[in-house]
Amino acid sequence: MLAAIAGVVHGLVxxxxxxxxxxxxxxxxxxxxxxxxxxxxxxxxLDSLVGHIESEAVRNRMEAMFEKLGxxxxxxxxxxxxxxxxxxxxxxxxxxxxxxxxxxxxxxIIVCTLVDYLSDYSAGIHDFYYVKLSSLLLQSLVxxxxxxxxxxLHKYDQQEYGTNRISTFDFEDDREQIVKGFQNAxx
Amino acid sequence: xxxxxxxxxxxxTATSTAKPTLFYSIRVRAFxxxxxxxxxxxxxxxxGEDLKKKGGVSVSVDEETIExxxxxxxxxxxxxxxxxxxxxxxxxxxNAMLHFDSSYNQVIKSKIGFDPENDISNxxxxxxxxxxxxxxxxxxxxxxxxxGARIQIQKMAQLALENQLASHTSxxxxxxxxxxxxxxxxxxxxxxxxxxxxxxxxxxSNER
Numbered sequence: 001m002l003a004a005i006a007g008v009v010h011g012l013v014x015x016x017x018x019x020x021x022x023x024x025x026x027x028x029x030x031x032x033x034x035x036x037x038x039x040x041x042x043x044x045x046l047d048s049l050v051g052h053i054e055s056e057a058v059r060n061r062m063e064a065m066f067e068k069l070g071x072x073x074x075x076x077x078x079x080x081x082x083x084x085x086x087x088x089x090x091x092x093x094x095x096x097x098x099x100x101x102x103x104x105x106x107x108x109i110i111v112c113t114l115v116d117y118l119s120d121y122s123a124g125i126h127d128f129y130y131v132k133l134s135s136l137l138l139q140s141l142v143x144x145x146x147x148x149x150x151x152x153l154h155k156y157d158q159q160e161y162g163t164n165r166i167s168t169f170d171f172e173d174d175r176e177q178i179v180k181g182f183q184n185a186x187x
Numbered sequence: 188x189x190x191x192x193x194x195x196x197x198x199x200t201a202t203s204t205a206k207p208t209l210f211y212s213i214r215v216r217a218f219x220x221x222x223x224x225x226x227x228x229x230x231x232x233x234x235g236e237d238l239k240k241k242g243g244v245s246v247s248v249d250e251e252t253i254e255x256x257x258x259x260x261x262x263x264x265x266x267x268x269x270x271x272x273x274x275x276x277x278x279x280x281x282n283a284m285l286h287f288d289s290s291y292n293q294v295i296k297s298k299i300g301f302d303p304e305n306d307i308s309n310x311x312x313x314x315x316x317x318x319x320x321x322x323x324x325x326x327x328x329x330x331x332x333x334x335g336a337r338i339q340i341q342k343m344a345q346l347a348l349e350n351q352l353a354s355h356t357s358x359x360x361x362x363x364x365x366x367x368x369x370x371x372x373x374x375x376x377x378x379x380x381x382x383x384x385x386x387x388x389x390x391x392s393n394e395r
Contacts, residue, residue, distance in 0.1 A: 004337040034359045034367035041372040123365035
């Protein structure tokens, strides 16, 4: 019976998460947050179910299976967090394109937008997943920043006196902007 | 033999016996005298399978063997509620027997003293639950039967999923703390917990 329950919960979470990832942009970030929180509730209910098994022998046997299921639900929730990050970055394509290739170098706009999204997410998502989401968002931003830096270096290398232009960007200022922005969002 | 004739013959056979209801008699005997009714028959009875598929069966009623060459109908099908109660009663019965056995042996040991070389206390009350071997069959019927718990919870989860996918954003609620959620997990777990009780989850599970 418990195995049947585990199977049903796994199938339900997988279907809901797949739909949220596929159509997250259309449904809005609120819906994706709700799916993440629902994953959290499923995990709590599973833990509670195992905790209430009276027979110790049965509980020990079921714990391994339910732990695996809990891990699978956590992975599904993480995929939803990635979708939330995609939503946050979806309106920033034009600004990301300016990094290291134009004097505009709109990193401040990018950071402000992401911090704004983070403050929305922080209110709508459980703390446990917010920490994960915040960390993933910072990781994505730094990755994009470095990718654009490498792309810029490559571009200016092919020009006659291009490499010097990279040095005109203030990396320390960029780092300060990112760190301060994320520190403010996580207060 | 036509279907109508078979049915009328079955009806005559049933009414010609001394017992008021032949099938009631069969049912009781299926329960308490499995030597007389094959395991196949017992399993079919528990699963509510159509015995027509298995051809005629012979059953014993009051020490006489009646050959049922007619196509016997399904005696009856146990519903989920009946199976559930049956499982619960069987566990209670088994636990009670083990408890009696253990208590009795402890009392005897305390009175006659424990003698490891001549320990007769374990043989004094040798209780056996002869219905216990049927538990896997009953549990299988409950979980994987034609309309068993597995199918029921799958249908329920499918319905909950369809509702959520149909309503999308309109099903999103917000707590006073600002956390977004949907009602799908609580709806689903209400039903799952009800089914889980039979797995020895205990009364405290209602807290969830």
